[in-house]
Amino acid sequence: MLDLIGAVALLLWGLRMVKTGVRRAFGARLRRWIAAGTRNRPMAFGVGLAATMALQSSTATALMTASFAGSGFMNSAMAQAIMLGANVGTSLVTRILAFDIHWLAPLLVAVGVGMFTISEAKPHKGIARAVLGLGLMLLSLHLLGQSTEPMRQSEVVRALMASLDTVPMLAVIVAAVLAISSSSSLAIVLLVMSLAASGTVGPSLGVTLILGANLGGAIPPVLATLGDGPPARRVTVGNLAVRMLGCVVMLTFVDQAASALSGFASDPAQLVVYAHIAFNLLLAAIMMPLLDAFSWAMRRLLPETPMQGDGSRHLNQASLSNPAMALAGAVRETLHIGDSVISMLQKNLEALRRNDTKLCSDIAAMDDEVDRLNEQVKVYLSNLNRTILEEDNAQRSAEIVSYAINLEHIGDIIDKNLRDLVEKKIRNQLSFSAEGAAEIEDFYMRTLENLRIAQSVFVARDVGLARQLVGMKVDVRHYEQQSAANHLHRLRDGRIESVQTSALHLDILRDLKRINAHVTSIAYPILKEAGELRDSRLIEAKGPA
Incomplete structure (x- = not known):
């Protein structure tokens, strides 16, 4: 049993390494590829299939697709076509891994470790991680085969499988729970395949467990998108509904399916793999022509609720025909983004004061929400800009987009830079000197005040406030230079706290200045429109005497 648990854990870790390696090496290109491949349903199906075979995770494909659907980049029907392709893709990955190529495992592990050691660029390290993960997966399959072999003689396992065989619904639930726990239907299918190869699982029970694994594999994406808007949740909930319906129907024909597949499979393990492929191909063949009707049903089940939750609250699609109302809604939504960014910076300061890693985790979730809202604002205004706008409205639309983008950049600085610096301080148990901590906190408070003034400038477009904000930029630059000089003076005095936190102190100053x-x-x-902005701060060069 310990060997079995260890083999499954190694399989899950290998899956994780392949997924993270591919995403780090090709993540941005994969996202662009998925977003672009939705011109028609067959192409969307192929994109989902190929992306899942590359990532070896239908969950990762589901979450990317849900994010695109939630941002308005693709409609529900195309998103469901991608998911049908993803389900077939993960079954084909099972077929590839079922080949007897475990001898490749040590070679892939050696190549992966070697590539990771000598690679410097992040994409190359991602590829090396994926190669190493694939080697670990093949090694784990070999270990799975060895660990399940003694189960033939285990009376306990025989009794357990016999009880599951007599209660198919219980077998489906057990397999689904295992798939949810491991966040991978692929791992459970490979486990069932190993049990079938050892004779522990019969054909009918194998098919039943495959149905449960497919059902359970659709649940983690649903849980991951619970906080998203209806368009994103339609993708994951719709995928779960399709698999659940397929499981309910197929559960009544398990014996017939096992008998039919026995004619194609040369051994019990192959029968399990063919059942997995056949189930997903059958679902795709049935659902592809029905996607429009299915998407309509999902819209009725999960209607738009713009005023609820943490998603978009003020972007009313009906207002797009009235530019003034649409711009007012976009302004209110962008102010909501600004409030979220202010909260992020406040949490970062609290985490710095209290050494609280929980607050750091909250910041990461808030940045994801800021990114989603920023995308929604940009998509909303791009739809508005397709109409004929007056010059003032077009200029205001450009200002809103510019401010939203700057807020997103600020959120990224807080999440990717300042949060990491705080976590480093906590992890290494570092402390600033009393003077350094006071300077940093004062810089945070100045930055928060400037953010609040910027919110007012954005709404009121007041020239006086705009001048005050620009003037504060000069004060910020001088304050950052003075604080850095004070820190260097403490370093020269040999203050131990300053020596230990020197890089942290200067990096925090730099990021707050950004x-x-x-x-x-x-x-x-605003200042340019009022004629109060010079083209350059440079003093004109004097001519020759």
Whole structure:
């Protein structure tokens, strides 16, 4: 049993390494590819299939597809076509891994480790990670075969499988729970395949367990998108509904399916793999022509609720015909983004004060929400800009997009930089000197005040406030330089706290200064329109005497 648990754990870790390696090496290109491959249903199906074979995870494909659907980049029917392709893709991965190629495992592990050691670029390290993960997966399959072999003589296992065989619904539930626990239907299918190869699982029970694995594999994406808007949840809930319906129907024909597949499979393990492929191909063949009707049903089941949850609250599609109302809604939504960014910076300061890693985790979730809202604002205004806008409205639309983008950049600085710096301080149990901590906290408070002023400038478009905001940029630059100089003076005095936190202190100053630069950008269009902005801060060069 310990060998079995270890083999399954190694399989899951190998799956994780392949998924993260591919995403780190080709993540941005994969996302663009998926977003672009939705011109028609067959192409969307092929994109889902290929992406899942590359990632070896239908869950990863589901979450990417849900994010695109939630941002308005694809409709529900195309998203479901991608998911049908993803389900077939993960079954084909099972077929490839079922080949007797475990001898490749040590070679792939050696190549992966070697590539990772000598590679410097992040994409190359991602490829090396994926190669190493694939080697670990093949090794785990070999270990699975060895660990399940003694189960033939286990009376306990025989009794357990016999009880599952007599209660198919219980077998489906057990397999589904295992798939949910491991967040991978592929791992459970491979486990069932090993049990079938050892004679522990019969043909009918094998098919039943495959149905449960497929059902359970659709649940983790649903749980991951519970906080998203209806368009994103329609993708994952729709995929779960399709698999559940397929399981209910197929459960009544398990014996007939096992008998039919026995004519194609040369051994019990192959029968399990063919059952997995046949189930997903059958679902795809039935659902592809029905996607429009199915998408309509999902829209009725999960209607738009723009005023609820943490998603878009003020972007009313009906207002697109009235530019003034649409721009007002976009302004309110962008202000909501600004409030979220202010909360992120406040949480970051609290985490710095209290050494609280939980607050750091909250910041990461808030940044994801800021990114989603920013995408929604940009898509909403791009739809508005397709109509004929007056010059003032077009300029205001551009200002909103610019401010939303700057807020997203600020959120990224807080999440990717300042949060990492705080976590490093907590992890290494470091402390700033009393003077350094006071300077950093004062810089945070100045930045928060500037963010609040920027929110007011964005709404009121007041020239006086805009001048005040730009003037504060100069104060921020001087404060950052003075704080850095004070820190260097403490270093020369040999203050132990300053020596240990030198890089942290200077990096925090740098990132807060970058945030203030983004904050100030809202004032420039207003000052330029009022004729109060020079083209350059440079003093004109004097001519020769």
